[in-house]
Amino acid sequence: MSILKKNLSFVWNTSIVNYIEDNSCCCLKEMTANDVVSLLFSDRKDCENFQIVRRVTSPEQKWFHRLNTIWVFLLSLVCAPYKYVRYGFTGWDHFTPFGEWILSKVSPIDTVTEHAVRELIATDYYVKIDDLSAKEVIEYLFGDFSYRGDFMLVDRHVELHDTWWQRFNVLWIYPLALLCYPYRYIRYGDAAWDRTTKFGRWLHWMVGSQK
Structure with a gap:
């Protein structure tokens, strides 16, 4: 149980296609690679605002981040019982304005944007997004059975098995x-x-x- 940062659950690489279709009104077979990238960062009401994080990230802490950790930890410790009972987890994530503000006090936040993803694909000499299918761009970003992509998809629909x-x-x-x-x-x-x-x-x- 983490006090400062919420422990995130991630979608398995091989299940991402089904996960996206189950949590949006879209059929990936009818979409292009460009459509899929736009969907992943969409805030439309007919999809669930998918959250993407980098697989490997180690933001450099400054001295004031480490100083802020003292009061952020105490605040998190006080809030932990309520957050656990109310939501089933403790710690903060960057998917809410307050959580993002709290985490920004203890470490730089590396937010994955649509522009960053498109730029990554554009700088790959061997890949052109217009030549990729919807499934291929998902495998390129997140990986498959034999390849680990640069990003991971956060599972925001984890069911709690207790009340x-x-x-x-x-x-x-x-x-x-x-x-x-x-x-x-x-x-x-x-x-x-x-x-x-x-x-x-x-x-x-x-x-x-x-x-």
Whole structure:
């Protein structure tokens, strides 16, 4: 669980075509490479504003970024319980104005733009975007089975398998488990609660862990 930066989930390279079609009203077979690049950065209401990040990025921190990390960390720590219960995650991402502002205080933000993507393709001597199909430009940007592209597509539709009240219960069940740890370890040799007892099954249900 990250306090400062939200842990992002990414779409598998081989599933990106289906992911784009499932989260927009477009059929990629009927689109050109130019259309696909425009769609990925579109803010139209009939698609879900896909988010793209660079696969490898290491922005250089300045001294004031490291200084800001002190108060940003404290703010994030205070907000973490509410964000976890409300949204199912802690930390900030750059997909909201406030999150982008917070992250810009601790590190330069390398935002991927449509212009940057088109410029990358244009500078490749061996590739011309007008000669690529929709599938080929996706494989060029994100990779396929044998090739890792320069970019990754963020999965913004990850389904949470628990509810807000189950996440809220984590806030008191974890301290309870920690408090009981020494006794359970000495008494049973294992401090964890399993599902072999009614109380253990009830605790697992309370936090949404039923498998």
